[in-house]
Amino acid sequence: MTVRRLVLLGPPGSGKSTQARRASGWLGVPHISTGQMLRRAAEAGTPVGRAAAPFVRRGTLVPDDVVVSLLAANLTDEGFVLDGFPRDVGQALSLEGIVPEGPDLTVHLALPEPEVVRRLGGRVACARGHTYHLEDRPPAVDGVCDVDAEPLAVREDDRPPAVLERLKTYRLETEAVLDHYRSRRLLVDVDGSGLPDDVTERILGVLRA
Numbered sequence: 001m002t003v004r005r006l007v008l009l010g011p012p013g014s015g016k017s018t019q020a021r022r023a024s025g026w027l028g029v030p031h032i033s034t035g036q037m038l039r040r041a042a043e044a045g046t047p048v049g050r051a052a053a054p055f056v057r058r059g060t061l062v063p064d065d066v067v068v069s070l071l072a073a074n075l076t077d078e079g080f081v082l083d084g085f086p087r088d089v090g091q092a093l094s095l096e097g098i099v100p101e102g103p104d105l106t107v108h109l110a111l112p113e114p115e116v117v118r119r120l121g122g123r124v125a126c127a128r129g130h131t132y133h134l135e136d137r138p139p140a141v142d143g144v145c146d147v148d149a150e151p152l153a154v155r156e157d158d159r160p161p162a163v164l165e166r167l168k169t170y171r172l173e174t175e176a177v178l179d180h181y182r183s184r185r186l187l188v189d190v191d192g193s194g195l196p197d198d199v200t201e202r203i204l205g206v207l208r209a
């Protein structure tokens with residue numbers, strides 16, 4: 001299957017960023033993470049970042065006018081691996097407004113909630129979004145990213161109150177996006193549990209099919 005426009009869906013902690021980064025490498029198309037773009041904008045203190053920061057901190061959705069324009073400014077006709085967008089059906093329709101062909105494929109990384117909570121509880125990340133788990137996948141050197149030697153920290157929204165809010169948002173808003181793409185026969189469910197390499201193999205299996 002030739003895929004140039006791939007969307008990764010799944011709850012927080014399901015491995016979207018890790019898998020999106022890898023998929024972007026195989027497919028030769030840009031990895032676009034709205035969460036990462038918003039965090040960078042917040043760190044840089046841009047107007048977009050300042051508008052988004054309180055929502056990101058609480059674990060609720062940043063308003064569409066902010067996110068959709070940020071996305072539109074970053075999509076090119078090279079294609080994409082989207083990670084973190086669309087988060088609700090309105091955003092799925094906005095994506096079709098920006099890219100009328102829509103995605104070629106959407107992959108749902110399925111993960112049960114108790115495993116989401118366990119994964120986010122032990123997660124640390126660098127500013128560029130490389131993530132580790134203190135038990136499952138610790139960095140080689142404590143507190144330092146293996147890839148870019150940047151310091152590792154717990155994301156503020158990986159702390160308990162924001163995690164619960166993110167899970168609620170996922171259940172109430174994002175799960176409907178799965179049905180949106182399923183009914184268009186564009187969705188494949190992939191088991192997101194286990195090691196990142198195993199999940200990668202499952203995704204590759206879908207892309208090779």
Ligand code: AMP
Pocket residue numbers: 012034035036038055056057059060061062063067083084085086087091157166
């Ligand atoms: P993520 O890195 O994908 O877990 O996103 C972190 C946070 O960024 C989310 O909890 C939201 O506050 C915000 N965010 C990321 N993507 C979106 C989006 N498509 N729409 C609204 N808010 C978003």
